[in-house]
Amino acid sequence: MNTTLEQPISHCDVEIRVRYVETDAMGYLHHSQYFVYFEIGRTELLRANGLCYADMEREGMFYVVARLECRFRAPARYDEVLTLRTATTRVSHVRVDHRYELRRGDLLLAEAASTLALVGRDGRPMPLPDALFVRLVGKPA
């Protein structure tokens, strides 16, 4: 199922406060840390969809990141409270696409996109089970 960014399949907003350890000598949130925030966004979006990623792993389903892309627009600093919007933009039986927008107030700090694939305990790709697919897109395939 494919969507435009304007009408994502689902999305959620989370607030994240920048930790001191996440800053670097430049005084900014380190660029690698944005991807940690995006992962938090995915966890919370799954939860908003009635899914728990920790349970998924216990059941032998693991999301691996296949592709990441990020454009950094403005820096963030220690103790700032940022708002991350995470949206599911495409779900097929072999991958899930997300988009992300990180803001401080109205200011866009970064926008990003990712593609995840599902793998089993053996690390090999597995198709999304129907029950998971329905949870993610809100209706059967």
Place this chain on the structure above:
Amino acid sequence: MNTTLEQPISHCDVEIRVRYVETDAMGYLHHSQYFVYFEIGRTELLRANGLCYADMEREGMFYVVARLECRFRAPARYDEVLTLRTATTRVSHVRVDHRYELRRGDLLLAEAASTLALVGRDGRPMPLPDALFVRLVGKPA
């Protein structure tokens, strides 16, 4: 100055051993950590070009990441020794592009690209000084 990946302006290889802290509950090197490795690659490529990024910062020049993209092909695990090739692929007076290939032996684990911009102490973009440009591309603009 623009180049193809086959003929980068300059490149260098560094070996990096995966640290335990960099792994996650899946048993893999966490995807955000790849960008830390790429940063190490840039530091060492500058050094190979006769530049020291720590000195650049002391002189008031700071590289900020404007764009990152990475495709993850295969996972890495604790204690594996990986080889990262970092290449400068484009240098203009306002940005520097790099490409990256991370391998374990012959196996390609990830390939990536980034765009950096130079900023001053005030965080505002500044053009690359001629001396820096020459160091990076090996000849005047």
Place this chain on the structure above:
Amino acid sequence: MNTTLEQPISHCDVEIRVRYVETDAMGYLHHSQYFVYFEIGRTELLRANGLCYADMEREGMFYVVARLECRFRAPARYDEVLTLRTATTRVSHVRVDHRYELRRGDLLLAEAASTLALVGRDGRPMPLPDALFVRLVGKPA
């Protein structure tokens, strides 16, 4: 001003959810990450005392860690919500001592203690200003 742990000068509780990136290949929250949580606890305890550490740094006051000690009692895992109690146990004009207890529900996961010193922009020790001292202990020296 010296106190027992039973009657700290001040304390606060914060809830922290374990992030995926903070786990390691053993499936546990990595031990180095506990110290990141304790730092979050100190930030929030300062805030509860009407202080903002980010403002302190802007005014040229920096806390550096002089000593850390931690006993790890039980592991934590991804997505668990932990409760961290941070207590100021001693404040003098040259150092501040804290104690920490990290729990999941009633289970004690770790207990720790730290000593911080205040330094100026030059990295040299500076005595705690009276106004800061009063905020921390609730009364003049």
Place this chain on the structure above:
Amino acid sequence: MNTTLEQPISHCDVEIRVRYVETDAMGYLHHSQYFVYFEIGRTELLRANGLCYADMEREGMFYVVARLECRFRAPARYDEVLTLRTATTRVSHVRVDHRYELRRGDLLLAEAASTLALVGRDGRPMPLPDALFVRLVGKPA
């Protein structure tokens, strides 16, 4: 087997270059990162003793940190090359003690101590196998 620090059971030195991501807004190596370095020291000390921690985990033996203590004497900065000495100071069938000294040239930056316990796949404590004990102390118990 118990030893003094002056005559540790075994020790090794490793050089570690401070990564940019490991610095914080104060411009220093973040204090939580020291414990990551100590973990690297333990991995390399095991290797110097003819042991591979990755193999130990594959065989179902996991070291967990039970106690950590560190005194921070002087800060480190980006790109500095530090020397970490890691020493095994005590080995019994239920725990292993290490001591650490981190230096930049002759300057002592930090000194620390840790106690590890061995656990099995189920997370329960297990006694050190004889073969491991012999490797660590150089002779039978």
